Amino acid sequence: MDRHVETYYKRSSDDELGGKFHEVIALHDSPEISWKNISKKAPLLPRGWYELAHLSVRDRIDFCRDYWLSRFPYHPNLSEFLVRFFASLDDLGIYITQRNWEDPYQVEMIYSLANDSGYYRGKLPALESELLLLQKEFPSYILPNDYLSFLQIHNGFYKTTDCTGVIPMMLMKDEYEKFQLMLLEEPGLSTSSGAPVDPKSLIPFYKSFGGPFYQCFWGEWYPQQEMGNVYYSHQSKTISDVSCSDTSCEAMAFPTFIDWLMFYLERVE
16 A cells, blocks of 8 residues: 555554544454444445455455546447556555544545555445536536446545545535636636637546646537546646647547546556
8 A cells, every 4th residue: 555545544643643533443454344343433334345354455456447437428449448447556445534532434445556655545435316416517518427327436536635626526516606606706718729618618637736736528529429538737827728739738538427537547656
């Protein structure tokens, strides 16, 4: 497991510099904990995640790889990419945490890259009923199917200690409204080439490390039957330009959520 994971999941009582959690349970390292006892502490913990935590490291990684492949719609590059991504992991664990003694327990899945080169944190999967409610929040647009599929794997997903990352769906509407209020103060939103953009057609699904830099579904761009997604830069007050064929003009513009996700998961050497 990446050594930074242990640092992140420090208990406050163990860390003079200020740990984050009142209690931390590394379920994958706790074979003595029964389902009956842990489900009382963390009632939202899926039974499948509990059973996964008790497999060998290699089996945990292989099982999750196959599950990801089974959830997504077809993409020509996804299978090869996920095989490579999961092969780069040295561990996959389940952490159950309690921030303060009276708080409910939270559950996260950790994807640890080999050689202490980073990790990802995945929240619990969304329920089908929750996805239907999310779609009702944005009635003017049909959210991409591959994005909804990912929410059924992890409803919230973060690189290392990123506090925002892929926005959990219960926060999507609030984040959208905050985003729209910010754009009201920036009249004349356009692409990087100057084409005007309707701010309301941008639905942020990723926020970069808590800052005002977003990846957004764009309701005016449907490159492959579903909404593509573009990058909003607070610095330039523009979104990605998707109008020209030169790939340098299309930086951070992705025709599908899967294409963006592969970029997000790509290991940087």
